[in-house]
Amino acid sequence: MAIAVAVIEEHTLTRYGLARLVDEQPDMAFAGEACSGAEALRLVATRRPTVVTLAVTLPDIDGIRLARELRDRYPGLGIVVLTSRGVDDVLFRAMETGASAFVPKTAPTAEVLGAIRHAAVAASSFTATGLASAFARRQEAGARVGLSPRERETLQLLSRGLSVPAIAELMHVTQSTAKTYVTRLYDKLGVSNRAQALMTAVHHGLIQSVA
Template sequence: MSEQVKVVVVDGNTLVRFGLTELVGQEPDLELVGEAGLGAEAMPVVATTQADVLVLDAVLPDLDGLDVAREVRGRYADLGIVLLASDGQDDVLFQALESGVSAFVTNTAPTEEVLAAIRHAAVPGTSFTATGLARAMARRAEPATQLLSPRETEVLSLLGQGLSVRAISTALCVSLSTAKTYVARLYEKLGASNRAQAIMNAMRLGLLESS
C-alpha cells in the first residue's frame, strides 16, 4: 500500500487497548490515529481522524460492540471494521458477518492474525474474513442434539431446574471443581456467559423445554 492505513482502536480494556495500539504503531504501513475506551466515542473519533479501519471490541463498558459496528457501518460504508471477541462465540461471529463487519478476530489470536485482519479490512468492498469461520459453519450445521455430550445434557437439565453449581456437584457425585468445568464447557458450547443466557440459548436450540 502506497499510503499508510489509518487505524482507530476502541477497547474498554486498557491493557488490551495499549497492546493493540503498540502493535499497530510498529507496522510501517499502519498508522494509529485514534483510540477510545467507550463505544459512544467510536463514531466521533472515526469522524475526526477520517480513519480507514476501526478495531472494535465486541464487549464495551457502555455499549454492545455489535451495535456500535452497525451504527458506524451505516454512516461509513467504506470503513474497515475489525471486531474482537472471545473464543467460541459463534453467535457473535455470525452476527458480525450480518452486520457488515470486515473481519472477526478472537482476543487470543496471534498478532499476525490481528494485523492480517486489519490489512484485509483496509480494502473497501473486500469480503468478510474470520479464522474459524468454516468450523463455526460446520457447528451451525450440526443437529442441535449432537452439540452436547450426555453429561453436558445432564448438567443443562440441572441448571434448568435452578440448581447451583455446588448442588450440581452433589447431584452428579463429582467434585465442585469438576462441576465448574462441566458448567464452563456447557456455557462455551452454548455461546453463553451466565446461567440465564445458557438456558435461553438452549431453549432456542430445542435442547431444553420451557417449564
C-alpha cells in the same frame, strides 16, 4: 499510504498493546483510541480512520451493535471485531452486521494484523479463521433438531432480542409469515415462549449466547 487504524476498546492495557502493535508496522499508522461507543463515534467522525478494531464489550453499547451503526454511517470503513468470547454466535452476529473481520483476542498478532490489512482493502468482505467450521457446526445443530434454514435464521434473530415485526423486515417476509416461522420453531423445540426457546437452543448448541 499508511492504513490509519483506530482502536475501540474498554481495557486500557489492550488499547495500549494494540496501539503499539499498529505503530510498529511500516504500512500502518495509529489514528486514535476510544473506550466507549460514544467516544468511538466522535473519533471516527473526526479522524476518519481506514480501519477500526472494535471490542464486543463496551461500557455503553454492545460492540456488535456499534459495528452495525458504523457500517451504516461509513460503508467503506474497515471493521475488525476483536473478542475474548470466541463463540460461533458472536462470529455470526459480527458477519451479519457487516464487519470486515472477526478475530479472537487470543489470536497471534499476525492474524490480527492480517485482519486489519484485509479490512483496509475489502471492508465489505467478511473473513474469520474457522468460519467454515462454524457454519458446519450450525448446520449440524439445526439438523439434529430438524430446523429449516428459515427457522435457524429466525432463531438467530430471536436471540438478538428482535420483535416479530423486526424479524419480518429483516427476512423480507410478512409479519404473518414471520409469526409462522416462530410458531414452527417453538413446536420443534417443544417450548411455548421466547425465553424457553433460547434456553433450549443453547442447550442443543444451536446458539452459543443470547444478546
